[in-house]
Amino acid sequence: NVFMALCPVYMGGTFRVLVGVTGSVAALKLPLLVSQLLELPGVEVRVVSTEHAHHFYNPAEISVKVYTDKDEWETCVVRAWESSRPLLFCPAMNTAMWNHPITARQIASLKDFGYVEIPCIAKKLVCGDEGLFVCEVGILVSKPTSEYGRN
Amino acid sequence: NVFMALCPVYMGGTFRVLVGVTGSVAALKLPLLVSQLLELPGVEVRVVSTEHAHHFYNPAEISVKVYTDKDEWETCVVRAWESSRPLLFCPAMNTAMWNHPITARQIASLKDFGYVEIPCIAKKLVCGDEGLFVCEVGILVSKPTSEYGRN
């Protein structure tokens, strides 16, 4: 239920951001996220998406290349990610899933790998639950450039 | 190779039992289990089943709603299960699988999540092996109402 992993890399004057997205209701926000990232100067965006994520957004609404994960490709990208490059992850799930004891362990494992958590915030969910949700798109957009900036 | 997870919840005078079943030979017993559960007074039953489990029983033989797990739905139900509600699991596999060191770890993890194990018993298996098998259907049926009863 990790919604998105952002992998920003600063190369040759350009910020290259790979957005990984999985089948969570939070994937509804992908089109907004991509368009806001593209408003930043010198940012290039690519998306890698599980097929389940397509239930929540229309690839035609995304103005950048979307690679679809047929053969666990998304997992492979993460596995092969160079540890020196930043990887930000944003969990998104309802309160019941969040409270399952496996969640804390999974998040601890991801942090242990050196990944950076963008903590989620409580919000009214699509299913009606008061629940945890991915952080605001604004925070997602500001993170890569602020923390891994060009200075 | 967990065969079944029973999730009994007592709501509004009715015992609602969700039976989760996976692709194990033990799934042969599902029709018997469901019919015996339905004989209990005030019990409602629903089934969530992996597609592999359909090799071992005919959904047409089940008189209640069977949700089929296309998109790892069964895993999601368990992940989102409220920890205050009981979840009983019944491992079922042959002796060689049972002896694999990962089995003890997996069962310990499930118990650690607060799930209740219904230990399996040794039986002659379909494959001819003397092996471990899920407990008798009678025990499965009595557990939810006896331990999480209406008193």
Place this chain on the structure above:
Amino acid sequence: NVFMALCPVYMGGTFRVLVGVTGSVAALKLPLLVSQLLELPGVEVRVVSTEHAHHFYNPAEISVKVYTDKDEWETCVVRAWESSRPLLFCPAMNTAMWNHPITARQIASLKDFGYVEIPCIAKKLVCGDEGLFVCEVGILVSKPTSEYGRN
């Protein structure tokens, strides 16, 4: 990304080797491995292969029975492998994947189960990377008969 697991068993005067192969570039070497194993006296070979592995070799080039893993069959074989019988595994991946912290944990788990690692060697990979690769086919062929020999 474990490329191959070899499960040699000595029964009734014959060495029976089950080769498990997964979707790694290293699976290119499967036809060579099988033909070299068959040159050894008194060796019988069977292959169990994931569907992804078929991207890297042509089953028609393999002169022995190839079981294809439709329903996680390969995982089941490993799970049900008798712990008294040898299981050799040969990891194969590029350097970035190898450096991921999960790799060491996974290999430690496999060894903890009593499986024998055939360590990989650095090689020029198909993708152009200088990377880690499965050991030479010659080593793979010699291992089963030398360590679990007929003497």
